Amino acid sequence: MKQILVVQLGKIGDTILAIPLLHGIKEVFPDCEIDVLTGSYAKELLSYQKIIRKVFVYEKKPLKIASLLNEIRRQKYDLLIDPKDHQSSESSVFARIIRADRKIGFNPPGKSYFNDSLPGDEANKKLHYSEKVLRPLELFGQKMPGKPVKPILDEAPESSEKVIAFFEECASEPKILVNISASRMARMWPEKNWIDFFNTASFNGRFVMSFAPSEKEMAERISNASPNVELFRTSGFMDVVSLVKNCDMVVTPDTSIVHIASAFDKPLISMFCNIPKMYTKFHPLSTLQIILKSPDGVDSIESITPSDLRNAFESMLKKI
Numbered sequence: 001m002k003q004i005l006v007v008q009l010g011k012i013g014d015t016i017l018a019i020p021l022l023h024g025i026k027e028v029f030p031d032c033e034i035d036v037l038t039g040s041y042a043k044e045l046l047s048y049q050k051i052i053r054k055v056f057v058y059e060k061k062p063l064k065i066a067s068l069l070n071e072i073r074r075q076k077y078d079l080l081i082d083p084k085d086h087q088s089s090e091s092s093v094f095a096r097i098i099r100a101d102r103k104i105g106f107n108p109p110g111k112s113y114f115n116d117s118l119p120g121d122e123a124n125k126k127l128h129y130s131e132k133v134l135r136p137l138e139l140f141g142q143k144m145p146g147k148p149v150k151p152i153l154d155e156a157p158e159s160s161e162k163v164i165a166f167f168e169e170c171a172s173e174p175k176i177l178v179n180i181s182a183s184r185m186a187r188m189w190p191e192k193n194w195i196d197f198f199n200t201a202s203f204n205g206r207f208v209m210s211f212a213p214s215e216k217e218m219a220e221r222i223s224n225a226s227p228n229v230e231l232f233r234t235s236g237f238m239d240v241v242s243l244v245k246n247c248d249m250v251v252t253p254d255t256s257i258v259h260i261a262s263a264f265d266k267p268l269i270s271m272f273c274n275i276p277k278m279y280t281k282f283h284p285l286s287t288l289q290i291i292l293k294s295p296d297g298v299d300s301i302e303s304i305t306p307s308d309l310r311n312a313f314e315s316m317l318k319k320i
Helices: 012-028 040-047 062-073 089-097 135-140 157-166 191-200 213-225 237-245 256-263 276-282 306-319
Strands: 003-008 033-039 052-058 077-081 100-105 175-179 206-210 229-231 249-253 268-272 289-293
Touching (some): 003 012, 012 033, 012 040, 012 256, 033 040, 040 052, 040 237, 157 237, 175 237, 191 213, 191 306, 206 213, 213 229, 237 256, 249 256, 256 268, 289 306
Parallel strands (some): 003 033, 033 052, 077 100, 206 229, 249 268
């Protein structure tokens, strides 16, 4: 039985889009066991993915790094895969430290950290992240899909039960999940715009708002000003996964929730900064979607108006 370690140190959205790589590995090696080395932000998500045996967590704290390196050094893998397509000091360190018979990853010019080198970001510039992350499978005779691949996500049972109970009293009503949080301010929509949208959107159902802990006060102000909005207070990332799965539509700025919606193929309205390179790499994969963008090259969604979102919302309601 092959023992395989995958290094996936990207952001949470990258990690969601990389999970199909694990399933692809399982197709090539049906009896293998897969471990993953990731960052602390993705530990909860990956711990609930049934395809993974063990999750190693990399945290940039000296004592924890030393403990992690000692633990990894005790393992012996048949195969190490790091799907990154650009130079990374962390990738090079782990490639030297991890014991594996075969190592697959990106070798910078003049370096040979890996036995098999993957194409660089220039060769991948027209590919969605979900496509380029599958490049290692080409080395085992697998053809590239030729199109983006939807993520595959398992739920946490306790989160599923919590969300189902939350929606029990409105099981027959349409439920729209609206997420107000994003990873950086340029992707955040102004509070006043959310209030305007909620109070002018025509909808006979339930708006459920999700938010990061850092936006708690903002979420409460929006809810207080918008009587048709109910807050959902998550206790972890897996609550968000189940929340998306149990809603009928998702409205969100560009963040990892876009990719969760894609995993469950939920109708999606999302707001993106109009940076073509990033949009090519991370655009949504839901079958039904409306994308609102800022003007060309503008790294902010603030110019998207409540009227823009309201029109998109009314258009999507007619489709679902």
